Structure formats: C-alpha cells, structure tokens
Amino acid sequence: xxxxxxxxxxxxxxxxxxxxxxxxxxxxxxxxxxxxxxxxxxxxxxxxxxxxxxxxxxxxxxxxxxxxxxxxxxxxxxxxxxxxxxxxxxxxxxxxxxxxxxxxxxxxxxxxxxxxxxxxxxxxxxxxxxxxxxxxxxxxxxxxxxxxxxxxxxxxxxxxxxxxxxxxxxxxxxxxxxxxxxxxxxxxxxxxxxxxxxxxxxxxxxxxxxxxxxxxxxxxxxxxxxxxxxxxxxxxxxxxxxxxxxxxxxxxxxxxxxxxxxxxxxxxxxxxxxxxxxxxxxxxxxxxxxxxxxxxxxxxxxxxxxxxxxxxxxxxxxxxxxxxxxxxxxxxxxxxxxxxxxxxxxxxxxxxxxxxxxxxxxxxxxxxxxxxxxxxxxxxxxxxxxxxxxxxxxxxxxxxxxxxxxxxxxxxxxxxxxxxxxxxxxxxxxxxxxxxxxxxxxxxxxxxxxxxxxxxxxxxxxxxxxxxxxxxxxxxxxxxxxxxxxxxxxxxxxxxxxxxxxxxxxxxxxxxxxxxxxxxxxxxxxxxxxxxxxxxxxxxxxxxxxxxxxxxxxxxxxxxxxxxxxxxxxxxxxxxxxxxxxxxxxxxxxxxxxxxxxxxxxxxxxxxxxxxxxxxxxxxxxxxxxx
Amino acid sequence: xxxxxxxxxxxxxxxxxxxxxxxxxxxxxxxxxxxxxxxxxxxxxxxxxxxxxxxxxxxxxxxxxxxxxxxxxxxxxxxxxxxxxxxxxxxxxxxxxxxxxxxxxxxxxxxxxxxxxxxxxxxxxxxxxxxxxxxxxxxxxxxxxxxxxxxxxxxxxxxxxxxxxxxxxxxxxxxxxxxxxxxxxxxxxxxxxxxxxxxxxxxxxxxxxxxxxxxxxxxxxxxxxxxxxxxxxxxxxxxxxxxxxxxxxxxxxxxxxxxxxxxxxxxxxxxxxxxxxxxxxxxxxxxxxxxxxxxxxxx
Numbered sequence: 001x002x003x004x005x006x007x008x009x010x011x012x013x014x015x016x017x018x019x020x021x022x023x024x025x026x027x028x029x030x031x032x033x034x035x036x037x038x039x040x041x042x043x044x045x046x047x048x049x050x051x052x053x054x055x056x057x058x059x060x061x062x063x064x065x066x067x068x069x070x071x072x073x074x075x076x077x078x079x080x081x082x083x084x085x086x087x088x089x090x091x092x093x094x095x096x097x098x099x100x101x102x103x104x105x106x107x108x109x110x111x112x113x114x115x116x117x118x119x120x121x122x123x124x125x126x127x128x129x130x131x132x133x134x135x136x137x138x139x140x141x142x143x144x145x146x147x148x149x150x151x152x153x154x155x156x157x158x159x160x161x162x163x164x165x166x167x168x169x170x171x172x173x174x175x176x177x178x179x180x181x182x183x184x185x186x187x188x189x190x191x192x193x194x195x196x197x198x199x200x201x202x203x204x205x206x207x208x209x210x211x212x213x214x215x216x217x218x219x220x221x222x223x224x225x226x227x228x229x230x231x232x233x234x235x236x237x238x239x240x241x242x243x244x245x246x247x248x249x250x251x252x253x254x255x256x257x258x259x260x261x262x263x264x265x266x267x268x269x270x271x272x273x274x275x276x277x278x279x280x281x282x283x284x285x286x287x288x289x290x291x292x293x294x295x296x297x298x299x300x301x302x303x304x305x306x307x308x309x310x311x312x313x314x315x316x317x318x319x320x321x322x323x324x325x326x327x328x329x330x331x332x333x334x335x336x337x338x339x340x341x342x343x344x345x346x347x348x349x350x351x352x353x354x355x356x357x358x359x360x361x362x363x364x365x366x367x368x369x370x371x372x373x374x375x376x377x378x379x380x381x382x383x384x385x386x387x388x389x390x391x392x393x394x395x396x397x398x399x400x401x402x403x404x405x406x407x408x409x410x411x412x413x414x415x416x417x418x419x420x421x422x423x424x425x426x427x428x429x430x431x432x433x434x435x436x437x438x439x440x441x442x443x444x445x446x447x448x449x450x451x452x453x454x455x456x457x458x459x460x461x462x463x464x465x466x467x468x469x470x471x472x473x474x475x476x477x478x479x480x481x482x483x484x485x486x487x488x489x490x491x492x493x494x495x496x497x498x499x500x501x502x503x504x505x506x507x508x509x510x511x512x513x514x515x516x517x518x519x520x521x522x523x524x525x526x527x528x529x530x531x532x533x534x535x536x537x538x539x540x541x542x543x544x545x546x547x548x549x550x551x552x553x554x555x556x557x558x559x560x561x562x563x564x565x566x567x568x569x570x571x572x573x574x575x576x577x578x579x580x581x582x583x584x585x586x587x588x589x590x591x592x593x594x595x596x597x598x599x600x601x602x603x604x605x606x607x608x609x610x611x612x613x614x615x616x617x618x619x620x621x622x623x624x625x626x627x
Numbered sequence: 628x629x630x631x632x633x634x635x636x637x638x639x640x641x642x643x644x645x646x647x648x649x650x651x652x653x654x655x656x657x658x659x660x661x662x663x664x665x666x667x668x669x670x671x672x673x674x675x676x677x678x679x680x681x682x683x684x685x686x687x688x689x690x691x692x693x694x695x696x697x698x699x700x701x702x703x704x705x706x707x708x709x710x711x712x713x714x715x716x717x718x719x720x721x722x723x724x725x726x727x728x729x730x731x732x733x734x735x736x737x738x739x740x741x742x743x744x745x746x747x748x749x750x751x752x753x754x755x756x757x758x759x760x761x762x763x764x765x766x767x768x769x770x771x772x773x774x775x776x777x778x779x780x781x782x783x784x785x786x787x788x789x790x791x792x793x794x795x796x797x798x799x800x801x802x803x804x805x806x807x808x809x810x811x812x813x814x815x816x817x818x819x820x821x822x823x824x825x826x827x828x829x830x831x832x833x834x835x836x837x838x839x840x841x842x843x844x845x846x847x848x849x850x851x852x853x854x855x856x857x858x859x860x861x862x863x864x865x866x867x868x869x870x871x872x873x874x875x876x877x878x879x880x881x882x883x884x885x886x887x888x889x890x891x892x893x894x895x896x897x898x899x900x901x902x903x904x905x906x907x908x909x910x911x912x913x914x915x916x917x918x919x920x921x922x923x924x925x926x
Contacts, residue, residue, distance in 0.1 A: 071669065071771025078668045082637065082682040106640060106667045107859050 014213050014240040015205075022201045033193050037186045044182045045175060046138055049085075049145035052178070053136070053171050056080050057149040060091060060169040064153045073153070074109065077102040087144060087172040088121070093153065094129045094166035101153065101167065121170065124148045128168045143175040213241050220245045227252045270370075279378050284311055286373035300381050302356030318353045336367065336375075353379065362386040403461035407454045414454065418447040460588050473510045475540060475547065476503035482517035486525065495525045495534035503540045506547055506619045512592045517549070519585045520613050524553035529608075546598070546616040554610040563602055593617060633662035634823070634830055637674040637683040639769070640667075642788050642870045643711045643815060643877055644687045645856035650841035652855060659833035670769035672740040678702065678820070685819035690893070690919075691900045693818050695742040697915035703821035705921040706893065708835060709878045709886045712814045715807030716874030717743065718791055719751050720776070721783040723799040728755030731803070734782035736762045737772045742909050743813065744785040746900065749907050750812070751804035759907065776800075788870040789860045796866075810876070814886075814896050824921060835924055839880055880926060887922040894920070 059080060060073075067073050077089050081104025091102040098113035108115065116122045128135050128148035137146040149171075152164040220241070271292065274281050280297035284290045288311040298304050301318075308314040319325035331349050339346045348366040355361055364380040425432075425440045432440070479499060483490070490497065521536060528534040537552040558566070567590040593600040598617030604610070638644040647665055650656055656663045666683055668674040674686045679700040687710065688696075696704045725731060728751060738744035744766075745759070752758060767775070769790060776784045777798060786794065794800050806813045817838075819831060845852035850864070857867035871877060878886070886893040897916050904910040 071768045071774060074669045074770050075673055075768045078666075078673055079677060079682075082635075082666045082668070082677040082680075084635075084682075104667055106669060107861075 014216075014242055015209055017240055018208055018213075019205060022205060026197055026201045029197050030194060033190055033197075037190050040189075041182055041186045044185065045178060046145070048178050048182060049138070049173050049175055050136060050147070052085060053145050053147040053173050054149075056083070056086060056089070056171045056173075057134075057147050057169050060089070060171075061149060061151040064091070064151050064167070064169070065164065067154055074102045078104055078106075080104070085173045085175070085177050087174045088170070089172075090116075090121075090125065090168075090170040091151075091153070092125050092129065092168045092170065094168065098126070098129065121146070121172070125168050125170050128170075129166070132166070143179065145173045145175055147171050216241045216245045220248045223248050223252050227255055274376065279380060282377045282379070284375055284377065288312075290314060291374075297379065300355075301353065301361070301379070307356065317356075319351070320354050324352075332365070339367070340369070350382070400461045403457055407458040407461065410454050411451060414447055414451050418444060418451065421447060456585070456588070460591065470507050470509055472505060473508045473513060474503075474505050475508075475513065475549075478510060478513040479503065479517050479538060479540075481514045482521055485514075485518050486522055489522060489525050493525050493528070493534050495528075495536065497521060497525070497536045497538060499538050501540035502542055504542060504547060504619070506617070508596055508617060509592075512595065516589050516592045516615070519589050520549075520551040520615075523585060524551050524555065524613070528553070528555040542619070543616065545619055547619050548614060548616045551613045552610065553612075557607045557609040558602065558604040558611050559607055560604060563604070566602060567600070589615070633664040634685075634827070634834060635664045635666060635683040636817075636834075637666045637668055637677050637686040639669065639671045639674050639687070640789065640860065641687060641815065642716070642856075642860060642867065643875055645859060645867075646838055646841045646845065647687075648859060649845060649852055649856055650837040653841065653844060655837035655840045655844075656834075659837050661830055661833040661837065663834065663837075670739055671743065672768065675699075678704065684823045685817065687815060688818050689743045689746075690814045690816060690896050691742045691746045691904060693816065693919050694897065694900055694904060694915070695910055697919065698910050698912045703918065704818045705821050705824055706816045706818050706919055707824070707831065707921050707924045708817045708838075709883060709893065710815045710817055711875045711877050712811050713787070713806035714810050714874060714876045715805045716788040716791070716870060717747050717785070717813055718787070718805035719747065719783055719785050719803040720791060720794055720800040721803050722776075722779065722781075723801060725782055725803070726801055728752070728757070728803045731755065731783055732757060732761050734762055735780070736764050737776060737781035737784035738764055738766045739769050739772060739785065740766045742904060745907055745909055746813070746903060747785050747804070747806070749903055750809050754804060754808065788874050789862050789866070792862060792866055792870060805874075807874075811892065812896065812899065814893070815875075819921075821921075824923075828923075831924060842877070842879075883925045887920065887925045 060076065063076050064073060067076075073091065077091060080086060081089055086104065089102070089104045090100055090108070092113050093099045093101050100108045100111050100113060100115075103109055113122060113125060124135065124137060124146060125148055128150055132150040134147065134149045137148075138144075139146070147170070149169050151167055151169055153167045155163050155165045274283070274292065275294045277294060278296055280300045281292075281294045282290055282297055283292035290305065290308055290311060293303070293305055293308075303314075303317065308317060315325055315329060319328050328349075328351050335347050335349060338344065346367045348364050351363050351365055353361050353363045361381055362383045362385070364382050365377065366380070367375045367377045370376050421440060421444045425437070425444070483497060483499075486497075489495070517538070521538060524536040525534045532554070535554050538549065539552070540547065540549050542548070567586045590600050593615045596617040598615055600613075600615040602611055602613045604612070636647065638647060647663075651663060651665055666677070668677065671688060671692060674683070674688065675692060675696060677683045678686055678696070679702065681702070685704075688704075690706065693704050693706055696702075719728070721731070725734070736748070738748065748764075749759065752761075765781070769786070772781070772784050772786065773790045773794060775781055776786075776794065783803065795802075817835075824831060841852075845856070849868070853864040853867050857864040860867060860870075862870065885891055897919060901910065901914070901916055
C-alpha cells in the first residue's frame with residue numbers, strides 16, 4: 001500500500017510535489033496558529049471577564065457608601081443583575097452571623113450567608129470578608145468568572161447617624177456572552193492569518209510554477225525539438241518536470257555522442273581514402289594551416305607536414321620566385337573567392353611547382369571545400385602531360401608547315417604540267433585522233449584534280465594558323481553567305497535549300513563557320529541521284545549550351561559501315577567519275593568543328609535514303625586553360 | 628439576533644409572576660428548548676427602566692405602565708397575554724392611626740416610582756373625595772417604601788402583595804382602598820418588545836406554552852407548587868395561596884379571547900387607563916393606544 005502511494009507520489013508532476021509540502025507547511029502553520037489562538041482565547045476571555053466583573057463590583061462599591069436606604073442598594077444590584085453576563089450578585093454584611101444585604105436573586109435578600117447552598121461561593125465570600133482583600137476566581141469547568149471585593153456599606157445606626165459597615169460584594173459572571181465575543185475576535189485573527197498563509201502558499205506555488213517549472217518544461221521541449229528526440233517517459237522512474245528535463249538532456253548528450261562518434265569514423269574513412277588516392281592531395285583549414293598531406297603528395301613533391309606545416313611556407317617553397325609566387329597566390333585567391341561566392345566548382349589553375357629536390361613540375365591545381373573553412377587541394381602532376389602537349393604542338397606545327405610548303409611548292413610544277421599539256425593539245429589539235437585527244441584531256445583533268453587536292457590541302461593546313469580569334473557571329477549571316485557562294489552549284493543542280501530553325505548569335509569564327517556550312521550544304525547538293533533534283537533542309541536549334549545544325553538531304557545516302565571513313569583526309573566514298581571532290585571537304589569540316597570545341601557527325605539509313613549531317617558547337621566558347 | 632441568545636424577561640415581585648419561575652424551576656422552558664433568563668427586579672419601576680435601557684426583551688407589567696412606557700421610550704412594548712387582574716391585591720395601606728381615606732389630607736403618602744401607584748391613588752382618592760394635590764407624595768422603590776412605612780415615615784403607601792401581606796402581618800396597617808373595589812381595572816400582562824416578537828415568534832409561543840404548563844401543573848400539584856412559589860415571595864404557602872386566590876384573579880387561557888378581541892376588555896382597560904393617566908398628567912405624549920395590543924398569540 002505504502003509502495004503504491006510512494007509510486008503515485010513520485011510520478012506526480014513537480015507542481016504536485018511542490019504543492020504537497022506547501023500544503024503540509026500550511027497545515028503545520030495553521031495548527032500553530034490555532035494552538036496559539038486557543039491559548040490567547042483563554043487569556044483574552046479571562047482578561048475581559050476580569051474587567052467586567054471588576055466594573056460591576058466597583059459600581060456596587062462606589063454607590064454602597066453613599067446610599068441612605070437599603071432599598072436603594074437592592075435596586076442597584078437588581079439593575080446590575082439585569083446585565084447580560086451577570087449570574088449572581090451578593091452583597092454580604094460582615095456581621096455575625098453574616099447576612100445577605102442585597103442580591104439579584106431576591107429570594108436570598110435578608111437571609112444568612114449560611115443559607116447559600118453553593119459551598120464554594122460561600123467560602124469565597126467568607127475568605128474575602130476575613131482578609132478584606134479582593135479575590136478573583138475562574139472556574140474552568142463552568143467557565144464562570146467570580147470576583148469578591150471588600151467594601152463599606154453605609155448603614156443607618158440611629159435616626160440620623162450612619163455607620164460604615166464592612167461588607168463584601170460577590171459577582172459571578174457567565175462567560176458565555178464574553179466567550180462569543182472573544183471567539184469572534186480570535187476567529188477574525190485566525191481567518192486573517194489563514195488567508196495570509198493561503199495567499200503566501202498560493203503565491204509561492206505560482207512563483208515556482210512560473211519561474212521554475214515552466215522554464216524547465218520549455219527547455220526540455222526546446223531540446224527535444226532541436227535534437228529531434230523522442231520524448232521519453234520512463235514509467236518506472238519519476239517523471240516530474242526536472243527528471244524529464246534531465247532525462248531529455250541525457251538523451252540529447254547520448255545522441256550527440258553517437259553523432260560525434262559517427263563524425264570521427266567518417267573523418268577516419270575520409271583520411272584513409274584521401275591517403276590512398278593516386279592524386280596528390282592536401283587538406284588545409286582557414287588559419288591557414290596544412291592539416292594533412294596524402295602519400296601521393298609526399299611522393300610526388302617530396303614535402304611532408306614537417307616541411308610545410310602552414311600554407312605560407314608552402315607558397316615560399318613551391319614558388320621560390322617572389323613575383324611568380326604573388327601571381328599564383330592572386331590567381332588562387334581569385335578562384336577560391338569565385339568558387340565560394342558563385343557556388344560554382346573551382347576553376348583549375350596551371351602552375352609550376354618547385355619540388356623538395358629542386359626539380360620543377362607542371363601542376364594543375366584544384367580545390368574543393370569539404371567542410372566549413374576546410375579545403376582539399378588536388379595538385380595533378382601534368383609535367384609529362386605538358387611535355388606531350390608540347391611535342392604534339394610542335395609536331396602539328398611541323399606537319400602544317402610541311403603541308404603548306406609541299407602544297408605551295410608542289411603547285412608550281414603542276415602548273416607547268418597543266419599548261420604544257422594544254423599547249424600540246426593546242427599544237428597537235430589536227431594531228432591527234434579522238435582517242436588521243438581524250439588521253440590528253442584525261443591527263444589535264446588529272447593534273448587539275450591534283451591541283452585542286454593540293455589547294456584543299458593548303459586550305460586544310462591553314463585553318464588553325466590563319467584563324468585564331470573568335471568574335472560575335474550571326475549564324476544567319478554565315479548560312480546566307482554560304483548559300484551565296486553556292487549559287488552556281490544551286491543553279492547548276494536545280495537544287496532547293498530550305499533554311500529552318502533558330503539561327504542565333506554566338507561566339508565563333510565567321511569565316512570558318514561560313515566555310516563549314518558551305519561544305520556541308522555543298523555536299524548535300526552534290527551527292528544526289530541522277531534523276532533527282534537535290535532538296536536540302538538546313539535546320540538550326542539550341543540544345544542547352546550547344547548550337548546544333550542539321551543538314552538533311554534526300555540524296556544517295558551513306559552505307560552506315562562507311563561512316564567511319566568519311567571524315568578522314570582524302571577519303572572518298574564515291575569515285576571521281578561520279579562525283580567530283582578531293583575528299584578533303586569533310587575533314588576540313590571536322591577540323592573547323594573541333595576548333596570550335598564541338599562535335600560533328602552523320603546519320604544515314606543507308607544507300608538511297610539520304611543522310612543528315614549534323615554538328616554542335618558551344619554557344620559560349622571560352623578558353624579552357626589559363627596560365 | 629442569534630437563536631442561542633436567551634429570552635430575557637424582567638419580573639418584579641408579584642404573585643402570579645411566580646408561575647414563570649415555576650416553569651423555569653420545573654424545566655418546562657428547557658423542555659421547549661427555550662433559553663429563558665428571568666431577571667429579578669425589586670420594583671416594577673426598575674423593570675421598566677431595564678426595558679427602556681434595552682437590558683430585557685420583555686417584562687410582566689400592568690396595562691397602565693405599558694401605556695406610560697410608550698411615553699418614555701422609543702421601544703414598542705406589546706401586550707401579548709393577560710396574566711391576571713388585581714382584585715384586592717393592590718391597596719392603599721395606612722398606619723393604624725388613619726382609618727379613613729379622608730383623613731389622608733395633608734399627610735405623607737408613599738408611592739412606588741411606577742404609574743400603577745398613581746392610578747390606584749387616583750382611583751382611591753376619587754372615592755375619598757381627594758385630589759393628588761391634597762397630600763404630600765413621595766416616591767421611592769418598593770422595598771424602601773415598605774421599610775420606611777414600617778418605620779413610620781409614611782402615613783400611607785400604595786403597595787401590593789406580597790409586601791402588603793407582609794406589612795399586614797407584621798404591622799397594624801389599615802387598608803383604606805384596594806382593587807377589590809375596582810375589579811378588572813388593574814390588569815397584569817406579559818408584554819414583549821415588538822422587535823423580539825418579529826424576530827422570534829416561535830420562542831414567544833414556547834414561552835407561553837411553558838407558562839400554561841406551569842399553571843396546569845400548579846393546579847394538579849398545588850402543595851408542591853405553592854411551596855416553591857411561596858418561598859421565593861417570602862410568604863408561607865398558605866399566604867401565597869390566599870394571595871392568588873383572593874386578591875388576584877388569574878386569567879386562564881380560555882378567557883384570553885375576551886380580553887383580546889376587538890372591543891374586548893383590554894381595549895376598555897387601555898382607554899380608561901389612558902384617560903386617567905392623562906388627567907393625572909402622567910402621560911403627555913402621542914396616543915399609542917392602538918399600538919399596544921398584539922393578539923396573535925391568543926388561541
């Protein structure tokens with residue numbers, strides 16, 4: 001039973017737990033007040049009664065001496081006897097035998113004192129008669145208050161003489177009316193204090209409830225909300241507000257601890273991962289201190305954490321030349337800022353790093369922010385890459401140079417061949433037969449073809465050299481210009497070209513673009529079957545960041561297996577006698593498209609089904625490397 | 628007014644008032660659950676004063692005095708029951724030297740400080756052919772009157788039983804005039820204050836029930852009752868019996884209606900008393916005759 005009660009108490013809210021002791025205190029205080037009141041009651045009662053009894057006795061006393069007739073004393077006594085609290089009044093003469101002179105009970109008037117049945121009263125009166133001292137008595141049982149007071153009575157001795165006789169006035173007061181009065185006073189006092197106590201208790205309760213319990217509650221729910229916890233209520237333990245709060249706090253700490261553990265694990269994994277990656281990686285914070293270097297970094301550059309503890313020291317060691325260092329720091333800072341501000345990936349920077357052993361390496365530096373103010377820096381060693389690039393560039397340059405030279409120089413002897421063949425034809429015109437004429441014509445044709453091929457080669461080799469810059473170009477203008485150049489072809493083939501779609505403005509090379517379109521449309525017009533007038537549709541569209549053009553024809557089509565050969569130099573799928581061409585055109589197109597950083601391709605359903613040549617070039621063409 | 632407070636009735640020494648004391652002594656008030664405090668006064672005057680002061684709620688008194696009370700106090704005293712009428716119990720006693728009322732001229736006459744005395748004197752003097760101015764009137768309380776008369780300080784006094792009986796027994800006094808010559812004129816009543824009647828009518832009913840019970844009891848147990856009652860009065864049981872049978876006519880419950888009805892005996896008494904008192908200059912104020920009788924407690 002006690003256990004149940006205890007359990008019930010423990011599981012109460014703090015408010016109830018507070019209330020109980022408060023109420024208990026209240027009860028104790030109230031009991032104290034009541035006890036005190038009770039004591040005071042007795043005191044007050046006796047005090048008041050004493051005063052009243054004395055007043056009555058004194059009244060008799062004061063008047064007794066001045067009275068001339070017995071009847072007058074009796075009248076006073078009966079009048080006093082009419083007072084609410086007065087039970088008995090006796091005025092007793094001190095003669096022998098003692099005689100009752102006056103009383104509010106008329107029966108006793110004139111009788112001897114001995115006739116009184118109440119022994120106690122008799123003895124009180126006799127005592128006072130004897131001692132002549134005022135005496136007061138409070139009867140606990142009957143709660144009556146008695147006073148016996150000595151006085152002098154004026155009695156006529158003879159006709160005109162009066163004598164003062166010793167007497168006693170005895171007054172008995174009924175305390176009931178006074179009790180009621182005193183009780184009222186005490187009750188008021190008790191009530192006032194009770195109200196005060198109640199108010200105090202109530203106020204304390206409200207104070208604690210408002211300033212302690214409520215904030216604690218609030219804190220608890222705040223933590224639950226912030227940490228997204230489940231509010232746990234353990235029924236076997238107390239769950240008043242404070243325990244709930246501490247439980248919640250414990251929960252929150254547990255969760256936090258787990259989270260921290262996860263974080264530590266995650267960090268460990270990250271470190272392991274970074275360490276093993278075959279890219280040189282460094283981690284720095286915003287101090288800026290270098291907090292981690294992976295194995296590859298150390299192997300590649302030779303520096304470890306003791307060599308480069310801070311970013312400052314890294315700058316100094318990796319870029320010994322102060323001017324170069326400053327430009328690197330500036331570029332690095334700029335890229336970082338742009339990344340942070342625009343929330344875009346870090347734009348890599350090409351730099352030359354001085355390794356520990358003094359050797360220089362070409363490096364592509366990139367960074368990513370993996371946490372607040374913590375960057376992971378990747379330094380790709382592109383030294384080899386750079387070497388190859390250089391080789392390639394040199395080789396390309398050589399090749400171009402060669403192509404130019406050869407083609408340029410080769411034209412001269414060819415011109416000679418062509419012109420002398422022509423002369424021959426002219427001179428021997430009458431002497432040669434038709435077949436021989438044809439032989440000559442074939443020879444001249446061949447030479448012309450060769451010249452054309454050399455020209456195309458010349459063209460092809462010049463593409464990179466001559467055209468370097470991009471400008472704002474209207475693609476519509478390009479296609480119109482291309483058509484203009486193709487006017488003779490159009491007329492000759494009775495072909496129709498339809499221009500469709502969205503021809504935008506973009507950043508490109510005007511001449512090259514025109515050339516590209518010219519070649520593609522030209523091809524489309526050229527490769528048609530004999531009984532067909534060529535129909536070409538040129539449509540442009542914007543696909544994301546790319547500008548796409550499709551050149552569709554209904555011509556002879558391309559065998560899908562042959563598509564791979566198409567874009568190679570001098571590669572032709574059709575013989576010279578069917579279609580003229582040096583076989584360089586599409587290669588040139590590819591070069592132009594690649595120069596713009598785009599793609600080119602073709603689709604065909606097969607022979608006789610026409611084909612669609614397409615290319616895509618970026619709209620905003622930017623240089624990819626900066627150094 | 629709390630019901631726990633006792634009903635305070637003031638009584639001077641008059642034989643028929645003893646029935647109330649009997650009721651108290653026999654516990655008839657207690658049986659009715661009524662707390663009654665009977666307060667003793669040595670004279671009617673003191674009782675009246677006590678009422679005027681507010682010390683008591685009601686008293687046994689004469690009709691004459693009820694009228695006069697209205698002149699003296701703002702409190703409204705109401706006659707609720709008739710107890711008796713004096714039939715010789717009130718008298719003018721003279722010393723042995725004076726045998727005739729006419730002889731009182733110029734003599735010292737003692738009166739209680741109550742109006743009844745004036746009334747009796749006035750009525751008596753009518754018979755004697757005297758006026759109140761023909762004598763030396765001195766007033767004092769009843770007890771003093773009695774003692775002074777015994778000492779010979781007065782030639783005559785107006786007195787009543789039991790003092791009269793004592794005096795007649797102890798001295799050679801002559802009865803010059805008594806209410807036996809004016810029966811039904813001096814009526815003793817139980818009078819209660821108006822506010823008490825309004826606040827505690829049930830208690831008044833209880834009071835009257837206990838009173839009549841005492842009267843019945845005395846009739847059934849005369850010896851015991853008279854012994855108790857006589858002792859208080861300072862008489863022998865025989866003298867007491869004499870007093871209430873001969874000098875006083877006790878009015879029964881059945882006879883109440885005769886008094887209280889419209890145009891009944893009470894009204895007559897009130898009118899006559901009013902006339903005489905006004906003539907004697909004892910009542911001077913407004914006419915309250917109509918407001919002195921409360922018949923509601925009459926069965």
